[in-house]
Amino acid sequence: MTLEATTETTRDAAARAVDLRKSYGSGDSEVHALDGVSVEFERGAFTAIMGPSGSGKSTLMHCLAALDAPTAGRVVVDGTDVGSLNDKALTALRRERIGFVFQAFNLIPTLTARENILLPLDLAGTKPDKGWFDTVIEAVGLADRLGHRPAQMSGGQQQRVACARALASRPAIVFADEPTGNLDSASGAEVLAFLRRSVDEFGQTVVMVTHDAIAASYCDRVIFLADGLIVDELDRPTRDDILAHMTALQDAALKTKAATDGTGT
Ligand SMILES: Nc1ncnc2c1ncn2[C@@H]1O[C@H](COP(=O)(O)OP(=O)(O)O)[C@@H](O)[C@H]1O
Numbered sequence: 001m002t003l004e005a006t007t008e009t010t011r012d013a014a015a016r017a018v019d020l021r022k023s024y025g026s027g028d029s030e031v032h033a034l035d036g037v038s039v040e041f042e043r044g045a046f047t048a049i050m051g052p053s054g055s056g057k058s059t060l061m062h063c064l065a066a067l068d069a070p071t072a073g074r075v076v077v078d079g080t081d082v083g084s085l086n087d088k089a090l091t092a093l094r095r096e097r098i099g100f101v102f103q104a105f106n107l108i109p110t111l112t113a114r115e116n117i118l119l120p121l122d123l124a125g126t127k128p129d130k131g132w133f134d135t136v137i138e139a140v141g142l143a144d145r146l147g148h149r150p151a152q153m154s155g156g157q158q159q160r161v162a163c164a165r166a167l168a169s170r171p172a173i174v175f176a177d178e179p180t181g182n183l184d185s186a187s188g189a190e191v192l193a194f195l196r197r198s199v200d201e202f203g204q205t206v207v208m209v210t211h212d213a214i215a216a217s218y219c220d221r222v223i224f225l226a227d228g229l230i231v232d233e234l235d236r237p238t239r240d241d242i243l244a245h246m247t248a249l250q251d252a253a254l255k256t257k258a259a260t261d262g263t264g265t
């Protein structure tokens with residue numbers, strides 16, 4: 001691809017990674033969690049990241065969300081080169097332009113749903129946009145739960161609070177790491193429907209790590225990671241397309257492992 005073409009396609013990405021590398025440890029025990037990942041996330045799209053356990057999904061997402069620093073390569077979020085920021089600017093970027101949803105909800109137990117949702121804005125010293133707050137609360141179905149603390153809510157309700165919190169600042173991009181991993185399928189479907197709606201109706205950009213082909217089938221695009229590299233991609237996939245790709249990748253990984261084990265090491 002020419003430089004011109006690269007510039008053209010990356011201009012309006014919500015986030016992108018360029019030749020991203022992340023290593024842990026050193027010498028014989030060095031692990032290349034990311035081994036040169038370049039990817040961009042178009043605005044207003046819902047993307048899934050899939051791949052076997054240990055393939056680098058969480059590392060990629062943490063680097064993209066500026067929660068972790070890469071060993072090499074660049075991350076650009078909403079037009080800002082993350083590596084160029086000092087700590088203060090990085091904190092502001094995380095609070096104002098990035099939303100994050102964790103598998104384990106990560107709500108503050110002593111705060112009500114409303115207080116949890118508004119916490120990032122409070123920390124940033126900004127007031128919520130009333131219209132946007134009401135829109136998000138309505139969409140996530142929490143209007144009658146705003147005074148409840150996390151312990152008074154089901155897992156599905158807690159994760160919907162976490163989704164509302166991620167969206168409260170109207171961020172440029174929302175990252176979700178296995179957001180349905182701790183939920184039963186009905187609660188998971190509610191969370192996925194909300195994320196889908198936030199993209200379709202509110203123009204949000206969402207990137208989600210998932211193991212689940214049903215969850216990934218809510219997405220516009222699926223990216224497959226293996227051994228720290230993007231190995232495949234699907235656009236507008238069906239659940240069957242996704243399952244077939246997952247099976248092929250698992251088989252390839254098992255063959256590689258068998259070949260490695262067979263060398264007598
Ligand atoms: N803090 C860490 N220290 C050492 N190795 C790590 C650390 N975090 C991740 N890894 C290793 O990096 C690789 C990718 O991990 P991760 O991104 O968590 O994969 P995934 O989310 O796809 O399961 C794995 O081999 C994992 O063991």
Ligand SMILES: [Mg+2]
Nearest residue numbers: 054057058059
């Ligand atoms: Mg992970």
